[in-house]
Amino acid sequence: MTRPPLSKDTTLCISLAARPSNIGTRFHNHLYETLGLDFIYKAFTTTDIAAAIGGVRALGIRGCSVSMPFKQDVLALVDHVEDSARVINAVNTIVNDGGVLTAANTDYLAIEALIGIHHLDPAQTVLIHGSGGMAAAVASAFRDNGFRAGTLVARNPVTGPELAERLGYHWRPHVGGATASIVVNVTPVGMAGGPEEHDSPFDTAMIAAADTVFDVVALPSETPLIAAARSAGKQVITGAEVIALQAAEQFARYTGVRPTPEQVAEASRISRA
Numbered sequence: 001m002t003r004p005p006l007s008k009d010t011t012l013c014i015s016l017a018a019r020p021s022n023i024g025t026r027f028h029n030h031l032y033e034t035l036g037l038d039f040i041y042k043a044f045t046t047t048d049i050a051a052a053i054g055g056v057r058a059l060g061i062r063g064c065s066v067s068m069p070f071k072q073d074v075l076a077l078v079d080h081v082e083d084s085a086r087v088i089n090a091v092n093t094i095v096n097d098g099g100v101l102t103a104a105n106t107d108y109l110a111i112e113a114l115i116g117i118h119h120l121d122p123a124q125t126v127l128i129h130g131s132g133g134m135a136a137a138v139a140s141a142f143r144d145n146g147f148r149a150g151t152l153v154a155r156n157p158v159t160g161p162e163l164a165e166r167l168g169y170h171w172r173p174h175v176g177g178a179t180a181s182i183v184v185n186v187t188p189v190g191m192a193g194g195p196e197e198h199d200s201p202f203d204t205a206m207i208a209a210a211d212t213v214f215d216v217v218a219l220p221s222e223t224p225l226i227a228a229a230r231s232a233g234k235q236v237i238t239g240a241e242v243i244a245l246q247a248a249e250q251f252a253r254y255t256g257v258r259p260t261p262e263q264v265a266e267a268s269r270i271s272r273a
Contacts, residue, residue: 001036012059013254015043016052017067023218024065027247027271031259034267039255053077057099063254064094071133078103087144088136092246095253104253107134110245111141114237120182120212122146127178128169129201130186131159134216138186143167151178175202179209186216190223200225207232218243219272244268 020043028041071090131154150169154160164171213229218239
């Protein structure tokens with residue numbers, strides 16, 4: 001199938017981020033082409049988020065992905081907020097229905113799905129390293145799916161304790177000698193191009209003590225943490241899985257078409273090429 005030629009009737013979807021990447025653009029446009037949909041996707045940045053969201057509403061832009069630092073700011077600019085965004089006070093997806101904007105958080109929904117896909121047991125202990133918007137999505141999804149024995153590790157003395165208290169989890173400022181059955185990295189450690197791209201947020205002893213190692217970093221999908229966990233024979237969950245599932249959910253909401261798992265996997269591969 002081939003996407004129809006671009007025209008005045010082509011539906012536009014966009015992303016808004018401080019540092020736009022090509023991942024969403026490649027993912028969505030590949031699926032538009034594969035499924036023959038008259039859509040196009042473009043990434044933008046802005047210094048005026050209120051005006052940008054006003055443009056989404058006024059210009060009939062169908063879908064808008066929202067990344068840092070705008071995930072909280074857009075809450076006041078939409079008409080409806082779904083539970084997935086309300087529980088973590090952060091938005092990553094806006095759908096425009098005739099000028100009515102509905103916000104959701106598909107990161108949260110992706111984490112929920114991965115908990116089920118990987119058969120994680122709520123009786124297990126979970127440790128989450130990070131306290132930003134994505135960490136809130138991860139931690140809230142675990143808590144809301146029955147994981148009550150949780151620890152949040154965050155150096156930030158304000159956001160760390162606040163998030164931990166809201167979830168009923170313990171807070172500690174450093175990993176130290178902590179262990180858990182499920183360990184999750186939601187920091188930039190291991191991210192390609194970053195100052196700590198060759199580092200791991202957890203040491204070998206912590207990896208050895210875990211059953212499941214989860215790294216939300218998507219580029220590269222094989223971070224130093226994931227590579228070490230695979231070598232240790234642990235179940236791993238990668239950031240590539242998260243970003244593919246959340247993008248697929250966005251795609252379905254924007255277009256009304258849900259791609260197959262095989263189509264999502266191929267779009268994910270292409271998006272990270």
